[in-house]
Amino acid sequence: MNKLALLAFSLLLIACSGNPPEDNSNDHFQADVIIYGGTSAGIAAAVQVKKMGKSVLVVSPDLHLGGLSSGGLGFTDTGDKSVIGGLARDFYRRIYDHYQQDSAWKWQSREEYGNKGQGTPAIDGAARTMWIFEPHAAEQVFEDFVSENSLEVYRDEWLDRESGVTKNEGKIIAIRTLSGKVFEGKMFIDATYEGDLMAAAGVSYHIGREANDVYDETWNGVQVGVYQHRHYFRDSISAYKVPGDPSSGLLPEISSNPPGENGTGDDRLQAYNYRMCLSRHPDNRVPFEKPVGYDSSRYELLARVYAAGWDETFEKYDPIPNLKTDTNNHGPFSTDYIGKNYDYPEASYEERKAILEEHILYQKGLMYFLANDPRVPAEVRNEMAQWGLAKDEFVDNGNWPHQIYVREARRMIGDYVMTEHEVLGDREVPNPVGMGSYSLDSHNAQRFVTAAGNVQNEGDIGVHPKNPYSISYGTLLPKKEECQNLLVPVCVSSSHTAFGSIRMEPVFMILGQSAAAAASLSIDENVAVQDLDYTMLREVLLNEKQVMELEGRL
Structure with missing residues (x-):
């Protein structure tokens, strides 16, 4: 045989x-x-x-x-680092040991880097842990x-x-x-x-998202008008190709579906993106290239955001060692590809690959737009000229992260369901096996048209326990x-x-x-x-x- x-x-x-065969082949x-x-x-x-x-x-x-x-997620979401123990803490101790070596600081001195972390110092010398790091490290x-x-x-x-x-x-x-x-x-x-x-x-x-009445919660389901971060449209910006004219059609990246009633459940997912590692060292950056399939019109909405006076482009270019960043989504129109991931959890592998390719095209196109399009303010384009993909990261993938940020996909309905009641401290938790401390953090799940014909995002939540x-x-x-x-x-x-x-x-x-x-x-x-x-x-x-x-x- x-x-x-x-x-x-x-x-x-x-x-x-129902029983495994006794198989001595190389494939068992x-x-x-x-x-x-x-x-x-x-x-x-x-x-x-x-x-x-x-x-x-x-x-x-x-x-x-x-x-x-x-x-790419090197600017760690630590929350309260004192509750991070076991092998997780060992991981961050090993990161600390790595950056204690002079050889780890190729593009920047340790002194120049500073010590900025997310809610905690990047380098905790007393605990011998480091919470901010480069992908390859x-x-x-x-x-x-x-x-x-x-x-x-x-x-x-x-x-x-x-x-x-x-x-x-x-x-x-x-x-x-x-x-x-x-x-x-x-x-x-x-x-x-x-x-x-x-x-x-x-x-x-x-x-x-479950409806709020499933687990008697407050922050689940649709959350229209809830703005707990700065990732929403603060100015009235028309959703239409010709401002104020519905007959002209919607701008790209805006859904024509109604957002739903607050507190109701839906099958929408918080947005995904790639946590790009960017470099501003002239010898270690790759300029943002125009991707195949680039269409500048899909970023018209961002151009209107700039025209309204928005100026927070570089807010989440979070510094990691060696003049690099962990670059995350920030603002009303950014690296999150809102509304384009709903099918991802159940999709076939081929379908997932197509979804990922669309995310990559959107995000690479966005970076090229920021660096080159005349509708982007000159001061932003000038700053973008100092940045590029880090040449020494993800070297086998065109310097692009190999993992998309799957913020949420399937969630088990298991033996015990954790809800906001446990996270916010309103209910005792049986048989604990670890701790969390970060806020209830959801990115936007949809971008829709308001009754007034303007564009708005929905789904962004940040409630601290x-x-x-x-x-x-x-x-x-x-x-x-x-x-x-x-x-x-x-x-x-x-x-x-x-x-x-x-x-x-x-x-x-x-x-x-x-x-x-x-x-x-x-x-x-x-x-x-x-x-x-x-x-x-x-x-x-x-x-x-x-x-x-x-x-x-x-």
Whole structure:
């Protein structure tokens, strides 16, 4: 029997019996824990599994490890850094050690850089942590985790989302990738931003914003007229090609759909963008080129924003070492491609690729527009001439980030649903496995036409919790009747508003580590993850210096 025939026969046995075949081929792999996703959560989880003496395989669709943490988001959303413990804190300690080396400062002196961070100093010498960093420095830390722990990582391996998950009696037995590889395990962790394994395993999830009455919340659902950041149109700007003339049609990038009633649910997602790493060193910048398919008319709305006097172009060119930035969305018309990601979570791989290409074209076109179009104020164009893509970052991808910022995709409806009540401190959280502290943070979900014919954005929220809050173990777990050996530390069980705070990279690392500890203990105890004795998990996490409630701050 040839190799393909053997594989087909093996997969048939899996499908028919619910049991993995005994297969010694090169396309069948076994481990105690299978982690799908090479994100920061996935690598933290793999390290913890190894620390607990179990075997682990990381199956990563991506070539580059670390997700957003190595994909441009170097101006870390820390919130209260005192509640970041365990392997997450170790990651930021390793970043600190990197920048203690003189060799790390190639384009800028350490003294020139300063110490600006997001709500905290970039470099905390007393705690030996650093919270702001270049993409390549972060990726090297993840690669160091891999090499030091002898982790086996299978890259460019994509889950067969149609028929690649084999279950038996409520447990995942094995997963198969599009290349034909089969990965058999006792426990599985979905560490992807999209929740593809969770969905393929038949676990319940939600996409979009729940209505406020689903969980008795305030900040969920449609939020027309709510402006908690500066990402809205502060002036009356016509939505039409010919100002004031509806018959001329809408300008590009504006939806013709009504926004909906406040507090109602919808399937809209907060916008995605790429966190570009820009450089202003003349020897380390690549000028913004005109992308193929560029159409300057799609940025007419931004031209009108400038004409109205807006002057905050460079507000979120947040400094990272070596004269670089983590460049994020800012203002009413910026790098967020509003309303163009709704189909992304459920889209096929090919459809997702097309969505990503549209995001790239929009964002590259925006940068070219800012640098060259005469409708942009001269002072902005002159400043843009000092910037370009960092030549020494993302060198195998045209200096463009390899990971789009998937701010929200699927969210599990699991064993315990975190809501704004827990995040804002109004409800006690059972069985904590980590903490969060960032604000309820959602970017805009739509751009629409007002009754007066003007353009406006909707969906941007920023509500600060009074204190850091605990995150329940149950938020990592599917309902027991749906799957007994899967943990989900990224697309966690939470409402849209709660996820707006939880969705930060340090928290994903925290939850990845806690999920891995739970998976390992569940193997030892031979129990479903939902039946694990929490006191056992708590003891392990405390030993790992995980912070789980305010009394446990570092």
